[in-house]
Amino acid sequence: MKKVITGNYAVSYGAMVSRSQVIAAYPITPQTQIVELLSEFCADGLLDAKFIKVESEHSAMASCIGASATGARAFTATSAHGLALMHELLHWAALGRLPIVLANVNRAMGPGWSIWTDQNDSLSQRDTGWLQFYCESNQEILDTIIQGFKISEQILLPTMLVLDAFFLSHTSEPVDIPDIEVVDTYLPKYNATYRLSTENPYAFGGLTGPDHYFEIRYKMQETMDQAIEIARQADEEFERIFGRSHGLIERYYSDDAELILVVSGSIASTTRDVVDQLRSEGRNVGMLKVRMFRPFPRQEFRNAVRRAKKVAVIDRNICVGFGGIFYQEITSTMYGHRDDLPIFGFIAGLGGRDVTPNVIHEIVTHAETHDTPDTEIIWIGVKR
Amino acid sequence: MKKRKYPKDEIITFKSANEMPPLAVSLGSMRWNKTGSWRYIRPIYENKTPPCDEACPAGEDVEGVQYLCEQGKFEDAWKLILEEHPFPGVQGRVCYHPCEEACNRGHYDEAISIHAVERFVGDYGLNHGLIPPRLSQERGHKKSEKIAIIGAGPAGLVCAYHLARMGYTPLVLEAHPVPGGILRVGIPSYRLPKDILEAEIEHIIKMGVDIQTDSRVDRDLLLKDLKDFNAIYVATGAHESRNLNVPGEDASGVMSGLQFLIDLNLGKKIAIGKKVAVIGGGNTAMDTARSVLRLGSEVVVVYRRSRAEMPAIPAEVEEAEHEGIPIHFLATPIRVITDQERVVQMECVKMELGEPDESGRRRPVPVEGSNFIMDVETVFTAIGESPQLSFLTEDIQTEWGSIVVSDHGETSKKGIFAGGDAVDQPRTVAHAIGSGKVAAIAIDTFLRGKDTAKIAASVQIGQKGSVSMERYLRGEIRYNASKVVRFEDINLAYFEHKDRVDLPRADIEKAKQSFVEVNSGLPESAVTTESGRCFNCGVCNMCENCWVFCPDISISRKTDAFGYDIDYDHCKGCGICVEECPREAMSLEEEQK
Numbered sequence: 001m002k003k004v005i006t007g008n009y010a011v012s013y014g015a016m017v018s019r020s021q022v023i024a025a026y027p028i029t030p031q032t033q034i035v036e037l038l039s040e041f042c043a044d045g046l047l048d049a050k051f052i053k054v055e056s057e058h059s060a061m062a063s064c065i066g067a068s069a070t071g072a073r074a075f076t077a078t079s080a081h082g083l084a085l086m087h088e089l090l091h092w093a094a095l096g097r098l099p100i101v102l103a104n105v106n107r108a109m110g111p112g113w114s115i116w117t118d119q120n121d122s123l124s125q126r127d128t129g130w131l132q133f134y135c136e137s138n139q140e141i142l143d144t145i146i147q148g149f150k151i152s153e154q155i156l157l158p159t160m161l162v163l164d165a166f167f168l169s170h171t172s173e174p175v176d177i178p179d180i181e182v183v184d185t186y187l188p189k190y191n192a193t194y195r196l197s198t199e200n201p202y203a204f205g206g207l208t209g210p211d212h213y214f215e216i217r218y219k220m221q222e223t224m225d226q227a228i229e230i231a232r233q234a235d236e237e238f239e240r241i242f243g244r245s246h247g248l249i250e251r252y253y254s255d256d257a258e259l260i261l262v263v264s265g266s267i268a269s270t271t272r273d274v275v276d277q278l279r280s281e282g283r284n285v286g287m288l289k290v291r292m293f294r295p296f297p298r299q300e301f302r303n304a305v306r307r308a309k310k311v312a313v314i315d316r317n318i319c320v321g322f323g324g325i326f327y328q329e330i331t332s333t334m335y336g337h338r339d340d341l342p343i344f345g346f347i348a349g350l351g352g353r354d355v356t357p358n359v360i361h362e363i364v365t366h367a368e369t370h371d372t373p374d375t376e377i378i379w380i381g382v383k384r
Numbered sequence: 385m386k387k388r389k390y391p392k393d394e395i396i397t398f399k400s401a402n403e404m405p406p407l408a409v410s411l412g413s414m415r416w417n418k419t420g421s422w423r424y425i426r427p428i429y430e431n432k433t434p435p436c437d438e439a440c441p442a443g444e445d446v447e448g449v450q451y452l453c454e455q456g457k458f459e460d461a462w463k464l465i466l467e468e469h470p471f472p473g474v475q476g477r478v479c480y481h482p483c484e485e486a487c488n489r490g491h492y493d494e495a496i497s498i499h500a501v502e503r504f505v506g507d508y509g510l511n512h513g514l515i516p517p518r519l520s521q522e523r524g525h526k527k528s529e530k531i532a533i534i535g536a537g538p539a540g541l542v543c544a545y546h547l548a549r550m551g552y553t554p555l556v557l558e559a560h561p562v563p564g565g566i567l568r569v570g571i572p573s574y575r576l577p578k579d580i581l582e583a584e585i586e587h588i589i590k591m592g593v594d595i596q597t598d599s600r601v602d603r604d605l606l607l608k609d610l611k612d613f614n615a616i617y618v619a620t621g622a623h624e625s626r627n628l629n630v631p632g633e634d635a636s637g638v639m640s641g642l643q644f645l646i647d648l649n650l651g652k653k654i655a656i657g658k659k660v661a662v663i664g665g666g667n668t669a670m671d672t673a674r675s676v677l678r679l680g681s682e683v684v685v686v687y688r689r690s691r692a693e694m695p696a697i698p699a700e701v702e703e704a705e706h707e708g709i710p711i712h713f714l715a716t717p718i719r720v721i722t723d724q725e726r727v728v729q730m731e732c733v734k735m736e737l738g739e740p741d742e743s744g745r746r747r748p749v750p751v752e753g754s755n756f757i758m759d760v761e762t763v764f765t766a767i768g769e770s771p772q773l774s775f776l777t778e779d780i781q782t783e784w785g786s787i788v789v790s791d792h793g794e795t796s797k798k799g800i801f802a803g804g805d806a807v808d809q810p811r812t813v814a815h816a817i818g819s820g821k822v823a824a825i826a827i828d829t830f831l832r833g834k835d836t837a838k839i840a841a842s843v844q845i846g847q848k849g850s851v852s853m854e855r856y857l858r859g860e861i862r863y864n865a866s867k868v869v870r871f872e873d874i875n876l877a878y879f880e881h882k883d884r885v886d887l888p889r890a891d892i893e894k895a896k897q898s899f900v901e902v903n904s905g906l907p908e909s910a911v912t913t914e915s916g917r918c919f920n921c922g923v924c925n926m927c928e929n930c931w932v933f934c935p936d937i938s939i940s941r942k943t944d945a946f947g948y949d950i951d952y953d954h955c956k957g958c959g960i961c962v963e964e965c966p967r968e969a970m971s972l973e974e975e976q977k
């Protein structure tokens with residue numbers, strides 16, 4: 001069924017057709033509508049889930065952890081400060097190997113109180129052991145939730161999918177909502193390997209000495225490595241059933257491009273337009289949309305930029321004291337592989353400032369007119 | 385998830401990451417880690433004495449009764465009382481219930497209505513034809529020794545009841561034509577209906593007690609007929625009214641209040657005047673005044689001290705006043721004025737309270753020139769009773785008119801025991817019952833050649849002289865009897881404030897016109913609610929708190945009995961169980977290293 005819905009509602013529908021069994025969430029702008037609609041689904045009997053009202057995001061994630069430990073499919077959604085409050089338990093969920101799915105609406109961190117988008121909230125959780133997907137469209141949001149459960153439940157690591165505040169969360173687009181029975185064929189019932197139960201009791205998360213902790217981390221990384229292939233397969237299987245796929249890193253006119261723009265989130269759709277226009281003008285520009293950020297598909301990225309002359313990374317985030325975070329990831333990915341490839345790191349659109357086609361044009365022009373970057377951080381649009 | 389394949393009590397060490405689960409999960413157990421060795425204090429289950437139990441002179445398991453009543457187990461509650469004495473129906477009506485004064489709940493909101501609950505339980509037993517619990521064949525086997533009990537008041541009857549349970553066939557000799565002592569001939573039926581008393585005495589008779597009424601023991605009989613008895617219990621009460629020692633006292637209109645009650649209760653016709661004065665402030669005075677009222681005369685009570693010093697049960701005084709009986713406090717008669725041998729007036733003097741006397745009460749002293757005269761036709765004296773002991777031989781020591789006894793009821797003569805009002809002890813039914821129990825234990829140990837003092841000490845409850853017959857006869861240890869739970873020991877977090885349920889208020893206007901029982905009892909639902917308010921001080925009722933709170937899963941429910949086990953191999957001695965026990969049924973002990 002096709003519906004014109006906001007990104008937030010796409011999240012709710014995604015959680016519904018995935019048959020989430022436990023939803024524990026705390027409202028926060030701009031995520032609130034997600035929770036509202038899910039609570040209505042539960043109240044109306046459209047979704048047979050336990051909806052737990054909690055007093056904080058910390059408790060929301062704690063509830064999801066408990067639920068997931070019993071083998072239930074657990075879902076939550078949050079944003080910015082809410083995600084930050086969850087931080088401790090994000091680690092817990094990952095180290096506890098619990099396949100929880102979380103939707104985070106990207107919102108800038110305060111103060112400088114903001115409800116508008118940027119990626120610093122989710123990127124601050126980079127090292128917690130969660131898979132991260134950055135979505136470009138409402139359809140992709142919905143699909144990524146279904147895929148997220150599919151991947152997570154195979155590898156026992158949680159998934160965070162990320163959508164931009166307002167540009168996606170409050171913007172309506174046509175979205176195909178798949179039939180729940182069809183989703184069932186793609187996403188079977190979760191059968192937990194390790195389950196908290198009274199019949200066969202185990203304690204989870206107990207004291208683990210130096211004898212074993214190290215290996216737990218080692219196995220986590222091992223799984224993360226495998227997750228790339230599993231995510232790829234999940235996307236392919238998704239395509240066979242639903243006729244859509246999103247890839248891990250999408251290549252858009254990039255194979256023969258001299259300049260490749262590396263983007264994520266809703267900036268990708270703007271960039272797509274700009275690339276089309278530049279191509280029609282005969283300029284050799286392409287785009288890579290990084291959808292999967294954790295684990296980072298390093299080899300896929302290297303392959304995608306094999307023939308490029310320049311790479312321009314657009315970061316709607318900043319690791320203060322270093323630079324763009326995607327930029328960091330990409331420079332380190334490329335280190336020792338193509339030392340001849342100049343990589344430009346652009347910062348744009350922080351705190352929800354529009355990244356318009358003109359901004360992208362400015363970035364392209366900058367990259368085209370410089371052989372190598374003058375600085376590690378190239379600020380675009382800052383009022384100096 | 386597959387069943388465990390790891391050894392349960394050993395440390396699991398994985399050799400490679402491949403063998404390991406991906407997360408921290410207890411595939412084995414931590415039982416190998418005997419964390420109990422870290423402990424320096426240990427929790428123990430130790431039931432303690434609830435203050436109500438300690439305060440009950442009759443030695444009832446008051447808390448146990450509340451526990452059973454809360455669950456509606458009234459039969460068990462009745463039997464629990466009958467382990468101690470056969471008079472719950474009586475005591476549920478006439479006891480002065482010091483248990484309620486001691487009740488820790490009183491410091492929180494209001495004490496439990498223990499007295500009203502007991503009455504319900506007593507009536508339940510009678511209404512359902514329950515039979516008193518018997519002892520095992522072994523404990524209660526027939527015994528041949530001859531025991532005589534003089535006086536069928538509560539002391540004598542309770543002693544006889546327990547001796548009969550132990551297998552003796554005691555002979556009770558009673559001067560009156562009916563058994564019961566003051567319960568039968570003193571307390572009027574509007575407070576204690578005769579059928580209740582008779583039904584409970586019937587249980588005693590059925591137990592194998594031989595009661596011979598109309599058998600006053602005199603010295604002759606004592607020396608001859610009771611010569612070859614192995615043990616004698618003297619429980620003859622105190623029935624001799626003290627004199628006023630004022631001029632005019634010999635007039636025919638001046639009578640003993642107690643004698644009046646005895647006559648009334650034995651159905652004799654008594655002529656009294658229209659205007660009656662009752663002198664005194666005890667139970668006899670109150671009962672006399674209220675009976676006079678019911679016979680249709682005007683009555684006034686004259687008492688030489690103030691309300692606070694009245695020895696009568698406060699509830700009785702309250703009821704008398706409710707019925708409209710005036711009490712002249714701080715006044716005493718100094719002369720009875722007669723006209724042609726008939727009483728016409730009484731001259732009194734007002735008193736004031738001076739220094740405390742030997743009883744601790746402030747001594748009343750006359751106020752000079754405060755004399756006043758009141759018109760009366762009959763004067764009842766109720767200023768105290770003394771035992772009538774002239775039938776005793778001189779080798780039985782007496783002092784201040786009472787028989788001298790040891791803590792175990794032994795008189796100065798071997799084989800002769802005494803108790804109740806005939807000895808120097810508080811004049812209450814509960815104390816009489818308690819002394820009957822003490823004597824039964826002393827007689828049994830004496831006849832069986834055992835160490836009375838040692839055994840008596842082992843059956844004490846608390847520090848106030850109460851004894852547990854259940855413990856004596858069945859060896860059942862209710863609790864660490866010497867430790868009494870204080871209010872501070874209760875964890876109030878677990879108790880909600882709740883109003884006390886009292887007896888329904890009687891219709892006084894109707895009540896004062898007849899000898900029908902004034903108060904009605906509590907309905908069953910009120911009883912369960914009321915006993916549910918009980919803190920169950922010091923006695924585990926399996927509330928599960930310790931089990932729930934133990935962070936080390938070191939507490940488990942006993943599978944075969946009441947209570948919990950502590951796994952000392954793993955208990956770290958954190959003390960949470962003891963802290964969270966609402967009722968001080970657990971304690972911490974320092975670990976003996």
Ligand SMILES: Cc1cc2nc3c(=O)[nH]c(=O)nc-3n(C[C@H](O)[C@H](O)[C@H](O)COP(=O)(O)OP(=O)(O)OC[C@H]3O[C@@H](n4cnc5c(N)ncnc54)[C@H](O)[C@@H]3O)c2cc1C
Nearest residue numbers: 535537538539559565566601620621804805811812813816
């Ligand atoms: C009017 C009144 C009201 C009371 N009300 C209460 C009350 O409400 N609550 C309370 O707790 N206490 C009350 N008391 C006190 C209580 O009744 C006594 O403490 C209690 O009855 C004493 O029991 P006992 O067995 O020692 O003596 P008693 O009950 O006095 O029984 C002694 C028995 O021995 C018999 N006897 C005496 N001499 C001989 C003899 N030589 N040969 C054979 N038999 C003999 C007597 O006839 C009598 O039956 C009251 C007392 C009185 C007088």
